[in-house]
Amino acid sequence: MILTIGNTKGGVGKTTLAVQLAITRALAGREVWLIDGDRQGTATVAIAARAENGRAPGIACAQYPDGSILRTQVQQQRGKWDDIVIDAGGRDSTALRAALTLTDVLVVPFAPRSYDVWALDDIAALVEEARSLRDGLQAFAVLNLADPGELSADNEEAAAAVADVPQFVYLPQPIRRRKAFSNAGGQGCSVHELTPRDPKACVELTTLAESVFNIQTIAFAR
Template sequence: MDGKIITVGSTKGGVGKTTLALNIAIARAMAGRDVWLIDADRQGTASTALAIRGEAGKLPAIATAHYADGGQLRTQLQHQRGKFQDIVIDAGGRDSTALRAALVLSDLVLVPFQPRSIDVWAVADIAALIEEARAVRDGLQALGVLNMADTAGSDNEDAAAALADYPAIRYLATPIRRRKSIANAAGNGLSVLEQTPRDDKAIAELNALLQAIY
């Protein structure tokens, strides 16, 4: 998908959606794209991370805005979408007007979930919202990705298999494993692609996810 609107969303907090949204937006900007990251979460974590990036003078710069209200998000996105090549929306943590608006306006929703049964059950909520959005947004794609996945053990496979219960979301076999480098990078407004020391495993996982999305 090239030049599309992507929402990284979930109705559950703590699944790492902001970290994923930051990594995707920054990676696209590093590839020469004109990117807009919309923070649609009331907590504003993505906006804070990009403010830290801006204060540090890190390039490429990422345009950002914080719209936690669904009506405001809808109005601003419809007005400004033509100015950018790629738009990434960080939405959710709860069922909100902003998340619902983002789903209706997006081409693709990326649903991160962790390899724990409670997180997989929570996928049912976002799956229901996706089905509702498809009633008015024909062609909305939904992809599920294991985020903060285990480096070993069977929990990853069990969680991926459980996602089959929600046909509204297609599973991507490109897990992002739990790595300190990813968390450290995001805290500084960076993608793991920029982090030093370099984490080749984390970079390979992110690149595999980006290739699957775009």
């Protein structure tokens, strides 16, 4: 499966989510390739920290911020991996556009802020363009960096706003703003590997991962 975590809006936690999902799949025994499509290379740094800390399993990671190189490498090597996770940069980049023509599932994280919700229209236009070039692209929006409280008006309003963007299906498995996610990212590990563990963060990540990857399983079954 090829999964892209992308948005034209920066600061929505794409890299954290991409790294967490890639490690989650590797811990489940999958052969995973994480592609860093951002010139900042934050995902690459996180995976390097994982290797330096001696964590297993190791995660294969490559940085391809140029769209043509990203496309060529994925096309040539996709058969070697169970899952490819692409972290696309927070702007309308060649890497993001290339990823959209290759990916099976796009997950668009957005935060419960007005600017983030408004920006969904920009990435929706790119999804529409990509769908004109290939069939089968599934696109989902997920609330990331959500307010920690179970009852949050901002969370609910942001989630409801996705209904106005028909290119996306809303995944009701939010990732809340928790220190465990930033701490884990800095060490190149999953929240499941972090000590001490944050049970709520672990449940949120597991629930999202099961939802995202089961979506593709269902699609293949059809």
